[in-house]
Amino acid sequence: MSLLVVGSVAFDAIETPFGKTDKIIGGAATYISLSSSYFNSQVNLVAVVGGDFPKSDIALLEKHGVNTEGLQIKEDEKSFFWSGKYHNDMNSRDTLVTELNVLGTFDPIIPESYQDCEYLMLGNLAPSVQKTVIERLKKRPKLIVMDTMNFWMEIALADLLETIKLVDVLCLNDEEARQLTGEYSLKKAAKKILTMGPSTVIIKKGEHGALLFNHNEAFYAPALPLEEVFDPTGAGDTFAGGFIGYMASKNETSYDSMKNAIIYGSAMASFCVEKFGVERIVDLKNAELEARVQQFINLVQFEISLV
């Protein structure tokens, strides 16, 4: 089924204990699009870049089957730029630079040809922009998944709560879930979020895996224990891309599908952190992905027969 991905397409400059990059392609929608492209042949992108954005990077997205008709290019402006430095443990980072540039006035225009999309992934963006996307779709998608971050809780909470009301699945990390709800227990936090609109919550815990909650059930997907995390940038978005890509490919919004989708998302994210930026997820082989998913299966499989 066709998928609509909205979010930032941008430049990142990253420094980790393993090295640093110049400006490379980044942004939530970039990671989401690339990741979901491994599941779904029809990924439709809505985003904005400046005239400084390389045509070769746009071609890279197109090579992965990403429809860039909805990618606005503001020739006289500059692309969104983020620069960050990771600490030694890779679990925390300092933002060095944030230049909104074109993203500051982003008006998400939906091409007519995208109107039949049944799956919508709202990557991290101002919640008012995410809401505008939903409002501009003539038919409500079967599944709307929204990612967000603490920044919006601080400066646009009212907008954020309005947008959360409209989505099916809210995807955020553990600290963000705690901040949004004021609950330390992730189970309590999830319960509160389930009263805010979404029928499903995904809480990402980085190296500790991810939790999926709906009103009746809970699912815990592990993260693969890795020898080295080279660069965590985009791992959460790559996870989200794998999740929505799998869901759209199965065209089935059940809880069981979501459990599998989280495993595929986790597998995609485990590749993402192996190299800088998108490097590892631009030429993944299908067999590599299947082997990685098998590792996840082995990682949690046990057999207890209760009488």
Add this chain to the structure above:
Amino acid sequence: MSLLVVGSVAFDAIETPFGKTDKIIGGAATYISLSSSYFNSQVNLVAVVGGDFPKSDIALLEKHGVNTEGLQIKEDEKSFFWSGKYHNDMNSRDTLVTELNVLGTFDPIIPESYQDCEYLMLGNLAPSVQKTVIERLKKRPKLIVMDTMNFWMEIALADLLETIKLVDVLCLNDEEARQLTGEYSLKKAAKKILTMGPSTVIIKKGEHGALLFNHNEAFYAPALPLEEVFDPTGAGDTFAGGFIGYMASKNETSYDSMKNAIIYGSAMASFCVEKFGVERIVDLKNAELEARVQQFINLVQFEISLV
């Protein structure tokens, strides 16, 4: 199969955001013995207490089928006492008081009737004492599991490394694994520990579950997402008790058994934190335990068919 448990039997005084206790029964071997008693009818305890230790607490252990022949009572001395205060997030705590008392000169005497024990659980103690226990057993047990903590890495590292050489399974938490090996990645840390003697490593991650590693495989057991952690004291020991109790009851030291044992250990630990001290694990019903294990099964179960 009969099980030998060695460790502290002590007084704890605990303060959490939910309240505080006077001196209550605590100690690694207390939690391990009680927890393992749900699996195994023959738990043999080696420990030491002072004359101040209540007969009713010894009776409590005996009521659970724990053989206290090896529990030394030093009438003129005082029991080991620990007091701690948990912070709001329950993941960190301050030690307020540590009085070694009888534990400072503990000589672990193994009663003759314990000599046939096939399973040995060395609860957290000075590594030289743990080593003495192994040396005093005429026949090596089928499985030796050792718990330890960072304290011994700081003051008795040489002893610790000597003792680790002799055991089958080393059980420690994530921070301890990092400290012992100097590796941040838990996969790398586990690999290093597997060169130190043990053929299996269990890394406890508290609310993030537990990892099991051997030379070829890895297993990730989740922790149950809980609404409230009332008191984490003893959770790690309760986990270890469930693990060794299950292993001894099955009398089968395979990797598959260990995976199941970790799930049972995690289930026992999830009860432990629901009330102060040992309160929740002294009158657990079998049906409660089975229902909890079923929750763990549901928590990680998914079905992906790879072609």
